[in-house]
Amino acid sequence: MAKKKYAIVLDASKCLNCKACTVACKLENHVPVGHETYRIWVTENEIHGNFPNLTQTFQPSQCQHCENTPCASVCPTKATYKTEEGVVLVDYDKCVLCKACMTACPYDARFVNEHVAAVEKCTMCYHRLPDREPACVETCPTKVRVFGDLNDPESEVSKLLAKNPYYRLKPSVNTRPRLFYIY
């Protein structure tokens, strides 16, 4: 059986900025409260147009679970590693808090969690897989995020990527993210 290759496909045009995903993530993963301690975020893009014809879009995002992983390359103790499904995780026991991964990450997806005394980030809720989806995916009322296995051609993520044009964040840094944004 082929290995799973997890990915998240996002349709940001469906985002209401309700922030249910950010709350679900905090609760599911016991992320401490604080301005800098968050695993996922929803950027409110600038408003376009002239009153009364105004438009605002949102960009929900998180760790991109890069195939080419800059954070893992610079980690001196292999605390940051990739599972066989391509999920990038941190072994808290090995993290020395040198913060090289934080400076190397082009998505500012990492932060120091004092409760675990390590650098942490989105894990795609790895502890819930494969039976349950990540909390942010499960909780979204408009289904902005779709989670699945890219190696399964019948999965929803594979079908979405086959049907829709998509982009990944910061292609110039050659990280090959596992988060795909469809237009």
Next chain:
Amino acid sequence: MTTDTKSASNLAGKTLTTSFIVIGLILLAIGGYASLQVLLKGHEAVYAVNREVPWGLLIATYAYFVITSTGLAFIGGLGHAFGFEKYSKMSKRIVVMAFVILLAGFTQIGMEIGHPIRLMIYLILSPNLNAPIVWMGVFYGIELVILAVELYIIFKPNKKESDHNTAKIVGFFALLVGVLATSNLGYVFGSLNARPFYHGVYFSIFLVVSGVTAGAALLLAIHNILYKFNVPENLHSSMKALGKLMGAGIGVMIFLYLWKILSSLYTQPGDSYLAVKALLTGPLSINFWVGELLLAVILPLAIIVFSKASNMKALGIAGIIFMIGLFFTRYDFIVAGQLPPMREGLPGSGVHTVNGLAQYAPSTTEWMIFALGWGVFIFLYFLAERFLILDTEEH
């Protein structure tokens, strides 16, 4: 041993060295108190480094100390291994200074890293050989051992001819490993995918050149302080040679600055451009123009050129000014590259920016840990001056 050098330590005066030992102890007390705060409250509570700028003052001070140490080892290696007699006249002081300033650097990285002991354990158990930080640990660790061996050799009583040969070999390796360690430090930053300002070979070269320049500057400064700006005749040729080395180093630094800044400006609107703009006109502009350029380039170079590198007092002042300015050079290097944010600081993004740049200013505790590093250097170095004979016999 000449009469001049024999009496050098006495000339320095017990009062002077004792005063510096006391200053060192005060700084150690300040740093010790701050260290307790860090241990009791945690790094996050007392340091101002943040999600956008994870490396700050302590990494800058670490770089300042360890690169100066390898610069000193480079000059010592020139004297020991390559027969530059003018530098070998100062070899004891060079080795002691390089050793204690490396220890001072280690205090900074030790207080910066959240789990320094764990780092040492996992560097052995599961090292990531692709990570430049691993090699930083290896090279600086080896450098410390080499300097410790050099210390043993230079203070060994009744030295034989074989000891001089060993000193040459060890001096060569101190130079070689020092250059590797410092250029690798450029790679530690150059390997950060997200930070284009650090990419390329520039910082590896700049750090080595400015490190050797710093080594020369510190020797000029310390000798003048020790001899109360009245350096004895027999050291004049060494001081002049150091002045020329320092002048040449600053000359190369100007060359490197020019092309780095100009080439970065052409990457607009990239992060390298933003980093250089932060230096030229942004939040680091005073540091850059006054600290980096005026104190670490223009004034010391002007002093060296106008005094023709032959006035001892002028060389000492140039050395002191350079070492002050160099702190800003290191600080700007560390901070500027991290100021361009990874995403626009729009509402909800979680990123806090002012004029499009991330923000960082060191906390009081960080400044107190900075004092700890200086305390280690000043206390240990002047303790050595006070109780050991650091004047070198004629080779």
